[in-house]
Amino acid sequence: MNITYRDLIDQTYYFPTEEFTLDNSHLLFHGIPLMELVEKYGSPLKFTYLPKISQNIGLAKKWFAAAMEKHQYHGKYYYCYCTKSSHFRYVLHEALKNDIHIETSSAFDIPIVERLKKEGKIKDDTYVICNGFKRAAYIENIARLINNGQRNCIPIIDNYEELSLLTEEIEDNFKVGIRIASEEEPKFEFYTSRLGIGYKDIVPFYENQIKDNDKVELRMLHFFINTGMRDNAYYWNELSKCLKVYVRLKKICPSLDSLNIGGGFPTKNSLAFEYDYEYMVDEIVNQINLACKEADVPVPHIFTEFGSFTVGESGGAIYQVLYQKQQNDREKWNMIDSSFITTLPDSWAINKRFIMLPINRWNDPYERVLLGGLTCDSDDYYNSQQDMNAIYLPKFHSEKPLYIGFFNTGAYQETIGGYGGLQHCLIPYPKHLLIDRDGEGHLMVTLFREQQESGEYLRILGYGTEGQDSGAQEELGNQQHEYATKEEIHKE
Structure with missing residues (x-):
């Protein structure tokens, strides 16, 4: 038969x-x-x-809210959509219905942000997290956005030169973040991400270039690994190293109040797909909470940048x-x-x-x-x-x-x-x-x-x-x- x-x-x-x-x-x-x-x-x-875009945003917000309540976590959660996953207007319009924030990665993202502001989809207090290696056009566009009132635009410093370039272009005081150059998974062809600043160099960088700069306020530490959020020894080890940098930096930098753990939630690629999203969120919040309590520093606000998971x-x-x-x-x-x-x-x-x-x-x-x-x-x-x-x-x-x-x-x-x-x-x-x-x-x-x-x-x-x-x-x-x-x- x-x-x-x-x-x-x-x-x-x-x-x-x-x-x-x-x-x-x-x-x-x-x-x-x-x-x-x-x-x-x-x-x-x-x-x-x-509708699937809004549904997934709602799920992530629910998981973080539940974990923060369970662990009595005294910080806020901010959902960011990384636009590089899909820049289409219909995607951004749907995503922004859900009180979220966005992350950009190149100079050409900024005109999209400005168009969305003109349409009323993005407000002056919407967080715009600017990642990526920044050259002249990107620097100029970020500065224009901040100079025109986007007070929660936070450029993430990716190399040592960017801070001085931004300082020259931005008229008033501004906020920045620092990206950690995480170590790559052992099977990778290289050891350390080309993006960001090495673990051991972040505190010296803050002390040498930011601490005494009255125009700049360090608000965010940015952590991201290429494999995404996986329940394996590699991910938890890298998160642990990130948290050690955060608590050390927090003790000498009172303005630091946010930890951006990037993205990396997977999408379903099979009818047999299995991934415990709720467990991962719960354990990430728990690990951050425990590390800060042990070091006796306030917990940070948590930012995520979900692109593939969103769209x-x-x-x-x-x-x-x-x-x-x-x-x-x-x-x-x-x-x-x-x-x-x-x-x-x-x-x-x-x-x-x-x-x-x-x-x-x-x-x-x-x-x-x-x-x-x-x-x-x-x-x-x-x-x-x-x-x-x-x-x-x-x-x-x-x-x-x-x-x-x-x-x-x-x-x-x-x-x-x-x-x-x-x-x-x-x-x-x-x-x-x-x-x-x-x-x-x-x-x-x-x-x-x-x-x-x-x-x-x-x-x-x-x-x-x-x-x-x-x-x-x-x-x-x-x-x-x-x-x-x-x-x-x-x-x-």
Whole structure:
């Protein structure tokens, strides 16, 4: 007897999940009827489910509030969104509904902050944490933001020269933070992060450049490690070293009142994903509390900078399997109607895995396959799931179209993939939908951007368009700040 794809999932995972359910043989994601989207908008297709952004922010705030109450922690918690994960206006608008703050990483972030201030989304007392290695343009933009009244803009000092450059440009007194150059995980190719100032150099740096500078107030110590918040010896050891620096610095610097523990909450990459968020938050708050009590210093306010956790699980991509190629006795290649290199670049660049499930035909028999993209590049493929060294999908049938979805793709993929610009082999970027809910819970679908057209590539490459001189460049793309169309899917 043939076993269906649904049987495979049922015997392998706990299914359905919070995010994924079935309507007969069709997959639903947070109640979104994905096949209806495909039937109306076609494929390939990208979408962003905006309510998931607010949901994850709310969860993190709840976990920190509970931990602080449990441990009688006498400090505040501030949730920051790091904009590098996704700079899109719709992401920032959704995130800023939740009384949060933001973290920037380059000079070009600051005009976005200024635009959001003009729109009333960011206030003068919103924290703007400015990370990254700062050169002239970034310094000038930070100074302009502070000079124009952003009193809680805190540039994080990344190297010894930045403080003097900022002091020259900023008119009045200002606050700063210092980033710790943490030691990298043992398996890394180098020992210490290129970002920040070494553990042993932070106190001397404060004493030599900040302590007697009447214009500068040290308010924050910034700690971040590349692997993120993991329950392992490496993370807890680095946090412990950070706390030793904090308490030592606090004893000689009364103005220091905040500890930024960065980000690193993971996003779900498998139906078998397990991560105890509540435990990690509880233990982090507990460790900070204990270290400060032992040293007899006040506990700091805690800042986090969650990027992928904020926006990652809101995104998805849908492709159609166009054709199957039997290349040898064992390998069947399902060719999709787009490219992994261009639309999910992390799957190619760092071998990142996403949740992958068929959108339809769950009641059909399944087979083991490989997935190939449209580019003429041997690296344009996807060959395994996070929790198994294989991909299983309903059997290919030329007369029964098969659609597949990749989920929790909302962080980094657009910017790394060069959204709106050139794509590898000139594969066009897919149509993009925004999905929200109205006050009655109905799904609201908005077309954010159509699929790229050849004219956009011609203009970027300098060919111009028919009837247009190649030197007369038009504004690229459809910069749709006000979106094209809106409609409802009346489905709970």
